[in-house]
Amino acid sequence: MSYFQPSELPRCLDSINLTKLWNMGKRGIILDLDNTITPWRTEEITEEADRFIKSALDLGFSLCLLSNATRSRAKKIADLYQIPFLAPALKPWPLSFKRALKILQLPCAQVVVVGDQIFTDILGGNLVKCYTILVPPLLNKEFIGTRFMRFLERKVMGRNL
């Protein structure tokens, strides 16, 4: 399996079947911030993301925010739901994912990584052998580095994206 290949490619966060994941034995979710639950560099969570996080918590999942954003931004969002966070992380550096697994106190086999970027979320999640879910970015204004990564992502994924 390619390290760039997500386990799932849903249309949006709402399309993620949390009950199915629970029945597969998953108990924790490592969640990205920018463009996954908030539009880039904003502090507002989308309604869909709010629903997703609340449903996951209701089902009994443990969540950990893992973001390359600043500590203060990640903390604000994490505090809203009283979930732990790790930021700034150096995704895809596997050690940051391992630290998140430690916070969740779960083995990789029970943890799902949800994020919008192949080269950070999916690659890092795959390197530590988590189940990885790539969601489309909430986007809009992204900085040039991210736009370049999107270009590379399309190259790597070919017609899958």
Ligand SMILES: [Mg+2]
């Ligand atoms: Mg992101």
